Amino acid sequence: MRNNGRIVLAHGGGGRLSRELIQNVMLRYFGNPILSALQDSATFNLTGNRLAFTTDSYTVKPLFFPGGDIGKLAMAGTINDLAVVGAKPLYLTCGLIIEEGFELSQLERILGSMQETALKAGVEVVAGDTKVVEKKGADQIFINTAGIGIIEEGRCLSPAGVEVGDRVIINGGLGEHEAAVISQRDGFDFETELVSDCAPLNDLIQSVLSVSRRVKWMRDPTRGGLAASLNELVEEKPFGIRIEESCIPVKDAVKGICELLGFDPLNMANEGKVVLVVAAEDTDKVLEVMQNHPLGVDSSIIGEIIPEPEGRVVLKTEVGGHRIVDMLLGEMLPRIC
Amino acid sequence: MKFVDEFRSSIAARRLAGEIKSVAGGTEITFMEVCGGHTIAIFKYGLRDLLPSGIRLISGPGCPVCVTNTGFIDRAAALSRLGGVTIVTFGDMIRVPGSSSSLGAEKARGADVRVVYSAMEAVAIAGENPDRKIVFLGIGFETTAPTIAATILQAELSGLSNFFVLSALKTMPNALKALVDGGDVGIQGFICPGHVSAVTGPGIYRFLVEDYGIPCVISGFEPTDLLQTILLLARQVVTGTAAVENQYTRTVKPDGNPLARKMMNAVFEPCEMEWRGLGRIPGSGLKLRDEFVRFDAHQHFDVEIEPTRDNPGCICGDVMRGARTPLECKLFKSVCTPDNPAGACMVSEEGTCATYYKYA
Numbered sequence: 001m002r003n004n005g006r007i008v009l010a011h012g013g014g015g016r017l018s019r020e021l022i023q024n025v026m027l028r029y030f031g032n033p034i035l036s037a038l039q040d041s042a043t044f045n046l047t048g049n050r051l052a053f054t055t056d057s058y059t060v061k062p063l064f065f066p067g068g069d070i071g072k073l074a075m076a077g078t079i080n081d082l083a084v085v086g087a088k089p090l091y092l093t094c095g096l097i098i099e100e101g102f103e104l105s106q107l108e109r110i111l112g113s114m115q116e117t118a119l120k121a122g123v124e125v126v127a128g129d130t131k132v133v134e135k136k137g138a139d140q141i142f143i144n145t146a147g148i149g150i151i152e153e154g155r156c157l158s159p160a161g162v163e164v165g166d167r168v169i170i171n172g173g174l175g176e177h178e179a180a181v182i183s184q185r186d187g188f189d190f191e192t193e194l195v196s197d198c199a200p201l202n203d204l205i206q207s208v209l210s211v212s213r214r215v216k217w218m219r220d221p222t223r224g225g226l227a228a229s230l231n232e233l234v235e236e237k238p239f240g241i242r243i244e245e246s247c248i249p250v251k252d253a254v255k256g257i258c259e260l261l262g263f264d265p266l267n268m269a270n271e272g273k274v275v276l277v278v279a280a281e282d283t284d285k286v287l288e289v290m291q292n293h294p295l296g297v298d299s300s301i302i303g304e305i306i307p308e309p310e311g312r313v314v315l316k317t318e319v320g321g322h323r324i325v326d327m328l329l330g331e332m333l334p335r336i337c
Numbered sequence: 338m339k340f341v342d343e344f345r346s347s348i349a350a351r352r353l354a355g356e357i358k359s360v361a362g363g364t365e366i367t368f369m370e371v372c373g374g375h376t377i378a379i380f381k382y383g384l385r386d387l388l389p390s391g392i393r394l395i396s397g398p399g400c401p402v403c404v405t406n407t408g409f410i411d412r413a414a415a416l417s418r419l420g421g422v423t424i425v426t427f428g429d430m431i432r433v434p435g436s437s438s439s440l441g442a443e444k445a446r447g448a449d450v451r452v453v454y455s456a457m458e459a460v461a462i463a464g465e466n467p468d469r470k471i472v473f474l475g476i477g478f479e480t481t482a483p484t485i486a487a488t489i490l491q492a493e494l495s496g497l498s499n500f501f502v503l504s505a506l507k508t509m510p511n512a513l514k515a516l517v518d519g520g521d522v523g524i525q526g527f528i529c530p531g532h533v534s535a536v537t538g539p540g541i542y543r544f545l546v547e548d549y550g551i552p553c554v555i556s557g558f559e560p561t562d563l564l565q566t567i568l569l570l571a572r573q574v575v576t577g578t579a580a581v582e583n584q585y586t587r588t589v590k591p592d593g594n595p596l597a598r599k600m601m602n603a604v605f606e607p608c609e610m611e612w613r614g615l616g617r618i619p620g621s622g623l624k625l626r627d628e629f630v631r632f633d634a635h636q637h638f639d640v641e642i643e644p645t646r647d648n649p650g651c652i653c654g655d656v657m658r659g660a661r662t663p664l665e666c667k668l669f670k671s672v673c674t675p676d677n678p679a680g681a682c683m684v685s686e687e688g689t690c691a692t693y694y695k696y697a
Contacts, residue, residue, distance in 0.1 A: 318345045319384070
């Protein structure tokens with residue numbers, strides 16, 4: 001390609017360069033019969049009881065981090081949003097907003113990892129759009145993905161089904177994505193083996209749903225972390241949640257970063273975690289299936305639904321005290337001393 | 338995690354809690370934890386659940402953001418509005434409300450306000466931006482003062498003429514004295530700040546023991562540290578003794594950190610300082626010495642500051658002295674929340690009001 005291997009405004013202009021970008025680059029990564037028709041809309045048949053439909057935009061900095069990049073994140077994030085409502089993800093769209101001058105090789109690296117993630121999750125990218133904005137009009141690249149999935153007949157996940165005694169389960173350690181990204185930010189030179197947990201969870205979730213019809217609620221605890229997800233569940237509900245600090249998996253490398261910066265793993269973002277509320281009688285088999293899945297080896301029962309205090313999340317601390325776990329307000333800021 | 342889990346052992350915690358109970362029994366005792374980091378740890382680990390009901394813990398003036406007075410925020414906001422000035426600060430400061438503005442609000446209006454994790458980053462920013470004047474907000478106690486002194490020494494070494502520090506640095510001893518002289522709080526023992534003591538050494542608390550007969554124990558920040566500290570304090574109270582004890586021996590040495598103090602004293606000298614909640618206290622602040630005056634933002638910039646206005650309902654001052662708790666403030670949780678703070682105690686992670694809001 002011309003242009004010194006960089007994205008120029010004309011790549012988003014709708015003319016020949018746009019066409020070249022789509023045919024020579026996009027289709028190379030996302031080619032499939034639906035997309036390759038290159039119509040104004042993707043057209044396909046869907047059969048199912050109920051559909052799930054979602055969208056999310058991704059703006060991570062740095063674009064490439066240990067364990068993933070913005071492309072993997074954009075696919076996994078939307079796939080996971082579909083999977084946690086009990087849907088089987090099928091088709092995704094990919095909208096790119098690219099800053100003029102962005103290197104084509106970087107774009108291809110991102111598209112490659114989107115392709116790999118899509119393949120792994122068994123989904124297809126069937127529609128897309130590219131806009132190029134002037135230098136400083138965007139920070140390198142922003143990605144939006146929307147996704148559609150089908151929900152199997154008879155499956156109903158709803159907080160209305162949650163009752164006292166249900167167990168809370170998570171598929172592994174907290175905070176790995178946020179800690180991995182922070183460790184790469186300007187101002188830090190952490191030497192760490194940390195990698196982001198960024199991964200599509202649809203296969204893990206399908207395995208769980210195939211053995212239990214008593215999974216009542218699921219959420220992927222991304223920004224705001226486990227604390228935000230659990231608080232959203234209990235808000236204005238006639239029950240609370242008690243979680244036990246000693247049961248919550250957190251890798252030492254994440255703990256280390258939290259100790260240094262004064263962060264709390266409960267508030268940190270995850271991109272490959274799912275928290276489930278499951279009826280007590282199904283807990284063992286759900287846990288077994290999860291622990292046998294590569295993305296759930298460290299799965300653990302971390303708490304249960306309790307009658308009091310209503311609408312609150314309570315943590316039993318390692319030393320045996322109790323405290324309220326609230327949502328984080330605004331951004332986590334490092335403490336001074 | 339090694340060197341962390343050991344200090345959070347539930348077995349050790351229960352044993353210490355048992356000992357505290359057998360020493361203190363039902364006696365009513367009031368201790369003050371001076372440092373905001375201790376307040377957080379007490380709530381975060383739910384330590385009050387483990388203590389006998391007679392032991393009351395009150396939070397003191399040891400959160401550097403919280404004790405920063407409104408006038409300082411107003412001055413920083415005014416500086417940020419000057420052309421060519423970049424304000425560099427630790428994170429919490431951007432949300433502290435001034436009289437009519439905050440650094441966050443100025444940033445949203447286009448001012449160049451940057452958050453850093455280390456004071457030394459401010460010097461780097463000055464090096465990279467020779468056409469701008471970089472003002473670092475020097476807040477904190479003896480813990481951060483040496484690192485800020487180091488930035489000035491570094492700026493001098495690098496020949497920077499565009500680096501300035503706006504100092505509101507504070508020192509502990511005279512503030513503690515003012516607190517005790519105030520007399521309305523009834524403190525029977527101090528849980529003394531660990532990181533301040535790591536720099537100063539335990540000597541700075543001797544006057545509390547000798548002149549006022551108040552037990553002092555320097556504490557670490559892990560749950561078993563704090564429980565052991567409370568045990569040591571309770572023993573002193575019950576036996577009627579008063580001494581400075583050091584629970585945090587793995588960090589606080591008998592002579593503190595002489596090198597850090599040397600840097601601090603080379604750059605700064607004591608001055609009168611205004612504390613939110615405690616007022617003006619002689620010899621409780623640090624200002625730049627004459628030989629470093631060219632780095633002093635107070636001297637270099639001539640800006641007009643708006644008349645200081647605090648929210649009249651805010652009782653941050655009393656909270657900071659431990660005279661009242663956030664629960665006694667009528668703004669708490671209604672008007673004043675972490676995303677819309679009326680006073681500084683609600684802003685900082687370490688602020689008493691923010692901690693009560695989050696955990697209590």
